[in-house]
Amino acid sequence: MSTAPKKNAPPKNAPAKEAGSAPLFDRVTLIGIGLIGSSLSHAMRRAGLAGHIAGHARSERTRAKALELGLVQSIHDDPASAVRDADLVIICSPVGSYAEIGAAIRDHLKPGAILSDVGSVKQAVIRDLGPNLPDGVHLVPGHPIAGTEHSGPESGFATLFDGRWCILTPPPGTDAAAVEKMIRFWQACGSQVEVMEAGHHDKTLAITSHLPHLIAYTIVGTVADLEEATKSEVIKFSASGFRDFTRIAASDPVMWRDVFLNNRDAVLEMLGRFAEDLTALQRAIRWGEGDKLEALFTRTRAIRRGIIDAKQA
Amino acid sequence: MSTAPKKNAPPKNAPAKEAGSAPLFDRVTLIGIGLIGSSLSHAMRRAGLAGHIAGHARSERTRAKALELGLVQSIHDDPASAVRDADLVIICSPVGSYAEIGAAIRDHLKPGAILSDVGSVKQAVIRDLGPNLPDGVHLVPGHPIAGTEHSGPESGFATLFDGRWCILTPPPGTDAAAVEKMIRFWQACGSQVEVMEAGHHDKTLAITSHLPHLIAYTIVGTVADLEEATKSEVIKFSASGFRDFTRIAASDPVMWRDVFLNNRDAVLEMLGRFAEDLTALQRAIRWGEGDKLEALFTRTRAIRRGIIDAKQA
Structure with missing residues (x-):
């Protein structure tokens, strides 16, 4: 999980306790x-x-x-x-x-x-x-x-x-x-x-939550395997992008182990799509296909706008 | 780029303008x-x-x-x-x-x-x-x-x-x-x-910045390819992890195209390591190897602690 509302923010839509009413x-x-x-x-x-x-x-x-x-x-x-x-x-x-x-x-x-x-x-x-x-x-x-x-x-x-x-x-x-x-x-x-429906939940969350966590855990793991000198520089300059992944990858290990073991099919399906897309991007970088890169990087901005419009940013 | 300091925060360590002194x-x-x-x-x-x-x-x-x-x-x-x-x-x-x-x-x-x-x-x-x-x-x-x-x-x-x-x-x-x-x-x-040294910069930033941006662009692109109904649900429930990637993937497309075209070798090297690690994790999920998952998810927490200790969180 990765949502961190302000602890001291006033409740947005929590009804106040009704004095004298019986608990639910x-x-x-x-x-x-x-x-x-x-x-x-x-x-x-x-x-x-x-x-x-x-x-x-x-x-x-x-x-x-x-x-x-x-x-x-x-x-x-x-x-x-x-x-x-x-x-x-x-x-x-x-x-x-x-x-x-x-x-x-x-x-x-x-x-x-x-x-x-x-x-x-x-x-x-x-x-x-x-x-x-x-x-x-x-x-x-x-x-x-x-x-x-x-x-x-x-x-x-x-x-x-x-x-x-x-x-x-x-x-x-x-x-x-x-x-x-x-x-x-x-x-x-x-x-x-x-x-x-439970199956629909599992498919949706595989994309919105499970795959992002899996990827964040992976890249932070990749860094954890680097030699010490490099690792300390990565930490020093982490504000350039990496940092955002480390927060997600600091979530509870046992909870997340169980998520991946118990939503295997949906996670593997989404991971397969992601891996294909990553390979295509890797190839575009290797062959210097700037148009492909720019087209993808432009397309992804629309999703961000959708999240801002839905007030989930 | 992905660091967003508060616009109205007081400058942390910017010296005040010295009255009367010549500009640099x-x-x-x-x-x-x-x-x-x-x-x-x-x-x-x-x-x-x-x-x-x-x-x-x-x-x-x-x-x-x-x-x-x-x-x-x-x-x-x-x-x-x-x-x-x-x-x-x-x-x-x-x-x-x-x-x-x-x-x-x-x-x-x-x-x-x-x-x-x-x-x-x-x-x-x-x-x-x-x-x-x-x-x-x-x-x-x-x-x-x-x-x-x-x-x-x-x-x-x-x-x-x-x-x-x-x-x-x-x-x-x-x-x-x-x-x-x-x-x-x-x-x-x-x-x-x-x-x-410039080469050292490029290797370090390939990990701290270029690879994280590449991965964020990829996963947001994977979602952009989903059918409309699914996409709108992903946006709705994006606070569960996906949202953090969309902010990174909203960065300037031309700037990032040029980064990947001009730091190709270092990016491909780090991307190769990441892809191997992702494949290993995929295999662990497919075969239900909970111990491997838990061990990785525990190891990544240390990196987060390093970033917090370095006051870069």
Whole structure:
């Protein structure tokens, strides 16, 4: 993830907490309390969305920190006890951990509960969490398009989702009321919400997010392999372009490993197109085909204008 | 170029104009008045570095605009008359134009004048400008590591170079006093100055700047080739990583065409390494080698820390 809104910016479209009104959920459980989990806690508390926030994290340090920072009102060593009586369970850990978490919590979910997540891939989430869910538990996967290059429970903040998109990918036949409730939840966290099919999400994000991260990781890796003297000069003069890639390539390694392993086909398809285009450009440089270069470099400006017009710049 | 300092930020290390002191140069000529040329005019006037600023631009519109904005005190249709009596001539046009400009101005340069430039490649500049210079004219090529994605005479501002590096690459045997004067010039424009050999500059910038721009242009081009419906979704969700590439890929097309044509060997060498690394990563994704992915994604974080420690983040 690479979007870093100003921490102190006023919320763009987050409704203020309504005094005296009942929270949207009596009890919410966060499984995993890193950047997104902790930011969700801040955003939920800002909007008064949960009567009680329970948490589970694998590491002792994160559990202690989450309590210390007031991110959760109760903390649990095992996921099964964390989800007990929860009306909403949000998995905020790397997507590679979902199958194990699903197996651990499945039989402990409250009837009528909503099971959601914040993972960057969505077909794999439905594959790993969907089967064997008890009747009356509603799976509504989600993906907030927001993040920073920082990780851990201390890195979260309430405004992370303000003005950003959140994509929900409920499988066909999902209870409409549950989907509606999750739309209200994310809007109250400051987001704009879009509902789409999981496969379509994965294809779109392969281009907008997964391929850019892959490329950034690659070029920073290429530099990491250079000899020390060269590397220190690259760092010194990094403001000329390279720097922008390093921020993207500082994102959480385990999270991104799991993204690439779980959206393999869509990522390889886009990577194939990119590699072809790169080879064509390489050939144009080798043969001194200035017209081809200039034509491409002119065409790409239109995309930038589109992003500025869409107010996503 | 991709560095965008705040336009209204106070200058970090630009010395104030000393009241009553003589300017460093009586007459400075700018050949080309785009982002860098116009910013140089602003920076020179801020620091009182030139008694008179003359200018040449190829297009009638740019010449009129430069006068209207007060960027130059005299404007000239042809480069030869623009450089007459100048103590310093700075070429600020795409590097592909240097050979022609060099031929046009060569016989009109004042004895003792310094000929410099701001191009992103340096060996080609010495190749195109160096031969046949009159005795007593000093070639001191330069490259300010600063820029934005905007172009044209209206896009310049005085603080563009503040706190940024400027690299000078005088050929062996260049007059030391001329080099010293250009160091003082760039420091007065707000920059930190580094002197290095032209070939070393070109290798270093191939990694820090040329390859990142090439990759950004490629991925934005890959997206530009997608069908319209997909493209509009990519723009909508671009904050998830893609957006950062579009800013880099909005830089001036002709300038960048000339960079790649004139630093071919160094760019192809770095591009070759990058392509190998990308292929290795592609293979790791295809075969589900999570350990390899995680190891790379962890290693790249160290480079980011280096940039933060070097205060270039």
